[in-house]
Amino acid sequence: MKNLCHIALASLLLAATANADSGAEALSVQTKPLKGALYFMQGKGGNVVASVGADGILIIDDDYTEYAPAYHTALQAVAGQPGLPRFVINTHWHFDHTGGNAYWGERDAVILAQENVYQRMSTRQEMKAFDRVVEPSPAAALPVVTYADSLTLRFNGDRLEVRHFPTGHTDGDSVVFFTAENVVHMGDHFFKDRFPFVDIGSGGNVLGYTANVAAILDLVNDATIIVPGHGGLADKADLQRYHRMLVSTTAQVQAALEQGLSLEQISLDPEWADWGQGFINEQAWISFIAGSL
């Protein structure tokens, strides 16, 4: 089962890489005004939030490397020339969220992230779930300002609270709260209506992840705009449903394992069947839960 899971994930990743390399179509970024100075931007990887105003530009995450010029064009469309961010915050180290770092770092952006993001990006990483090795990032891509637990930024009239949630999707995840606009970027602590990737090899854990989502639920209200790491814009009800999925599927897998079932024999309640249509299928999700217990 473990091997099968690896093969399925590896082929998914190869398919994604082949598309990116074909260069057949121009890479494009969709921009949607969110609230006040904030914009929601989507290319191919992790979702991006940009703050654009009198203080300049700040972005949270920067997608895959090859998308950076498309984001630059999109930011120029909103902010005019030169369209360069002063600050880039990384929610975690994965290359679909930090791929643009070198592009922006070379153009004088200050990159901020939790300390473990720096540690992982500056050293060789093995992603066993994908049979993939990620080489150390170039100096320009590395976070310049790092923090252990939290960071506060005052920018474009808002107060940003950047908080580390440990042992979740990885060991270095941050969630960014725009406290004045009541907007939250959750990074990969939220895959909307999909089973998440939990990177156990990078210090992630499904139980810690679920506890983090519960803690974040306590910090938002019905008016909060919630930006997931992957998927469309969401609200508190969507996040509550996601939390219910995490708790319920974990309980199912735990009960099945206690009954002596093997991973291959476990199938989740059909209520969650649609959640396995994305990047992480049901078998992979079950293996992440089992690997976290």
Ligand SMILES: [Zn+2]
């Ligand atoms: Zn990720």
